Amino acid sequence: MTLKPDTEKIAVPATTATGPAPLTPLGLFTVLLGAALSSIDFFIVNVALPSIERDLHASPATLEMIVAGYAVAYAVLLVLGGRLGDSYGRRRLFLWGVAAFGLTSLACGLAPGAWWLVGARVAQGAASALMLPQVLATIHATTRxxxxxxxxxxxxxxxxxxxxxxxxxxxxxxxxxxxxxxxRMAFLVNVPVAVAALLCALRAVPDSRAGQPRRGDIGGTLLLGATLIALLLPLSEGRATGWPLWSLLTLAAAPPLAWAFIAVERRAEHTGGSPLLPPSLLCAPGVRRGLVLGLPIFIGFSGWMFVSAIVLQQGLGYGALKAGLAIVPMGVTQIAASMLAPRLVARLGGRAMTLCALVHGSGLVVLALTVLWLPWPSLGPLALAPGLALCGLGQGVELALYYRIVLAAVPSARAGAGSGLAATVQQSCLAVGVATVGSLFLALVPGLGMRDAFAVVLGVQCVGLLGLALLSLGLPRRLS
Structure with missing residues (x-):
């Protein structure tokens, strides 16, 4: 089906003579509800993984694909979704994204088998990629x-x-x-929420679009998707299947595909096109440094969330509710830290990243000592709380600083491209984290047992955070 500019007579909030109508409180609530849906859905599935494994007889590698497939589709289509909104109307793409998210959530909840669920999760990630870019763009266009x-x-x-x-x-x-x-209810609950968001959006979200929209980069999008799939599929499935020839060939194809993607992006930029990820942005040292800082943050974070779900429910025997509540100390301190991040940056500048990396690493050390020294079968949530709280304090500042550091090095005229680059790297790293850290953990469990394998993974993540702390020493004292 071909996209066409808005011509149908549907209830669109009125526009002013100088631009789109201002965003009302209901409109703001609606677009933030869309953003919350896509964020919550990435994490809600972690608690459900052991139940999915039992019910659908899914292998551990397939569980990785259930999580990573969502992030891959999200990462690959995120920038394209933003450009479609610029061209055809952000309100229209938000409506389509919300509707698609509700339908794909229904497909996830009704999945008869594990690979059906993987496919539905990929489609759900694509729906999020249509929906989420419109949120911040609508806020920017309709508020002052x-x-x-x-x-x-x-x-x-x-x-x-x-x-x-x-x-x-x-x-x-x-x-x-x-x-x-x-x-299944972890997915089905999205359906009525999506319906409510759709109805509110029809009433309260004003339309807006870019004055000079850019073309979509179909070639770059396909090559980025092929590169991520060639990397993640063998990392997830190869170990479980004994590294057959197809997995080795697929993994070997990842570097050439990445090279082809870079070449296509460079050619598109040199010929005046609209590359998915403009290579010239990487020429700025601040952008490169910020993106490199994101690697240990997001790879470690998604790997940790995947591994912790398995450890809490299968290793410690927690039920789903107890496992979800056990993470509350981390979530609470993460929210508090993200709110305090601006003050911390104002006082410490780039050293705030160094400090939060060390705090995060200390939380992982406390967790490792807790699981190694206390009786493993009877380890309760209260014993894990101090380490988790420290991790949340570090993560809250890390996540807030990542975008600030990257975008501070991007010229204001290219802020859209810079935010798209930062978001795509973030989502790609979330997928890579599940495939790499998750695969490492699953490979270690048969030989070491779940407790020691968990401790090793925590140690690997600590090494990444130490690298983050050292790299952040090169950040300026003052961040714009």
């Missing part, structure tokens, strides 16, 4: 001054709330087993 500052601050808090609500809500829904639905 103090109203915009408050709206952006609320948008920034959605990520931290997503971690907390996703884990707790997932635990509650799986444990409640409403009408025998079990893990």
């Amino acid at each position: 001054g103090e109203g915009r500052a408050k709206a952006v601050a609320l948008y920034g808090s959605v990520s931290g709330l997503g971690v907390l609500l996703g884990q707790v809500l997932g635990g509650v829904l799986v444990a409640a087993d409403l009408a025998g639905t079990g893990w």
Whole structure:
């Protein structure tokens, strides 16, 4: 089906002579609800993984694909979704994204098998990629001054709330087993929320679009998707299947595909096109440094969330609700730290990243000592709380600083391209983290046992955070 500019007569909030209508409180609530849906859904599935494994007889590698498939589709289509909104109307793409998210959530909840669920999760990630870019773009286009500052601050808090609500809500829904639905309700709950968001959006979200929209980069999008799939599929499935020839060939194809992607992006930029990820942005040392800082943050974070879900429920025997509540100390301190991040940056500048990396690493050390020294079968949530709280303090500042560092090095005229680059790297790293850290953990469990394998993974993540602390020493004292 071919996209066409808005011509149909649907209820669109009126536009002013100088631009789109201002965003009302209901409109702001609606777009933030869309952002919350995509954030919560990434984390809600972690609590449901052991139940999915039992019910669908899914292998551990398939569980990785259930999580990573969502992040890959999200990462690959994120920039394209933003450009479609610029061209055809952000309100229209938001409506399409919300509707698609509701339908794909229904497909996830009704999945008859594990690979059906993987496919539905990929489609769900694609729906999120249509929906999420319109949120910040709509806020930017329809708010001014103090109203915009408050709206952006609320948008920034959605990520931290997503971690907390996703884990707790997932635990509650799986444990409640409403009408025998079990893990399926973790997906089905999205359907009525999406319907409500759709109705509110029809009424309250104003339309806006870019004055000079850019073309989509179909070639770059396909090559980026092929590169990530060639990397992640063998890392997830190869270990479990004994590294057959197809997995080695696929993994070997990842570097040439990455080279082809870079070449296509360079050619598109040199010929005046609209590359998915403009290579010239990487010429700025600040952008490169910021993106490199994101690698240990997001790879470690997604790997940790995947591994912790398995450790808490299968290793320690927690139920889904208890496992979700066990993560609450991390979620609470993460939200608090993200709110305090601006003050910390004002006082410490780039050293704030160094400090939070060390705090995060100390939390992982406390967790490792806790699981190694205390009786493993009877280890309760209270014993894990101090380490988790420290991890949340570090993560809250890390996540807030990542975008600030990257975008500070991007010219204001290219802020859209810079934010797209930062978001794509973030989502790609979330997928890579599940495939790499998750695969390492699963490979170690048969030989070491779950407790020692968990401690090793925590040590690997500590090494990454130490690298983050050292790299952050090169950040300027003052961050714009």
